[in-house]
Amino acid sequence: xxxxxxxxxxxxxxxxxxxxxxxxxxxxxxxxxxxxxxxxxxxxxxxxxxxxxxxxxxxxxxxxxxxxxxxxxxxxxxxxxxxxxxxxxxxxxxxxxxxxxxxxxxxxxxxxxxxxxxxxxxxxxxxxxxxxxxxxxxxxxxxxxxxxxxxxxxxxxxxxxxxxxxxxxxxxxxxxx
Numbered sequence: 001x002x003x004x005x006x007x008x009x010x011x012x013x014x015x016x017x018x019x020x021x022x023x024x025x026x027x028x029x030x031x032x033x034x035x036x037x038x039x040x041x042x043x044x045x046x047x048x049x050x051x052x053x054x055x056x057x058x059x060x061x062x063x064x065x066x067x068x069x070x071x072x073x074x075x076x077x078x079x080x081x082x083x084x085x086x087x088x089x090x091x092x093x094x095x096x097x098x099x100x101x102x103x104x105x106x107x108x109x110x111x112x113x114x115x116x117x118x119x120x121x122x123x124x125x126x127x128x129x130x131x132x133x134x135x136x137x138x139x140x141x142x143x144x145x146x147x148x149x150x151x152x153x154x155x156x157x158x159x160x161x162x163x164x165x166x167x168x169x170x171x172x173x174x175x176x177x
Contacts, residue, residue, distance in 0.1 A: 006076045007173055008067065008101050010092045012083035013108035014142055015134050016120035018158030022108055023080045025166045030076055030173070035063045037081035064091050071099040076173075084145025093151075104173050105153035107146070112159050 009026070013019040020036065027034045041059035049055055063079060070077040083089055089105070096103035110116035117136055154172040156165040 006071060006074055006101055007104055008071060008092060008096045008099070009076065009078045009104045009106060009169075009173055010083060010089070011078060011080045011106050011108065012089070012146075012153070014082060014084070014110075014116075014139050016116055016123055016139060017108045017110040018119065018162075019106075019108035020080050021162060022106070022156065022158070022165050022169060023078050025162055026106075026169050026173075027078055029166060029170055030078075032076040032078050033070060034078045034080050035066050035070075037063050037079070060088060060091060064095055068095055068099065071095070071101055082142060082145075084142045086145075086149075089149070089151060105151050106169050106172065107153050107155045108158055108165075109155060110158045115159065 009032070011019045011023045020034075023034050023036075026032070037056075037059045040062050041055045044055045044058055045051055049058070060081065063081070067077045067079055079092065081088065083092070083105075092103060092105075110119065116139075120134070120136060120139060154169060156168060158165065
């Protein structure tokens with residue numbers, strides 16, 4: 001008898017690479033909810049949690065808890081965050097193991113530096129209320145967090161068009177089914 005298999009999909013990549021755009025299109029195709037970390041952190045600030053507190057960590061924990069609920073309900077989930085730190089990626093490996101579901105990391109890069117910078121500037125123009133958009137220098141500083149990452153993952157270059165990248169991501173995700 002056929003049994004559905006749900007998947008934990010974790011989008012990774014520096015800010016401004018286009019991972020949220022790909023995540024949104026992937027979500028429509030599957031369908032699956034997207035749980036983005038950044039708006040959760042902004043909501044914590046809006047609720048009065050001081051920015052000096054570890055709101056980034058709190059946002060990861062909240063998104064992890066929500067992803068666990070969705071997985072328990074038998075839904076594929078897409079997590080959208082930079083995920084440049086090993087501790088962040090470990091959270092998703094642990095969640096996948098706890099729920100006994102396949103984990104698919106999808107890393108989005110932008111190989112065209114001028115395009116990446118332009119996208120980052122456009123994000124600043126359309127920032128979520130209360131969100132301080134990162135500078136180019138702060139984005140580059142986070143790049144080192146991906147060095148030495150050995151998990152199996154699909155790497156998409158957002159210089160390629162969105163439909164082509166979504167098709168690649170769908171094929172990769174479906175290998176777990």
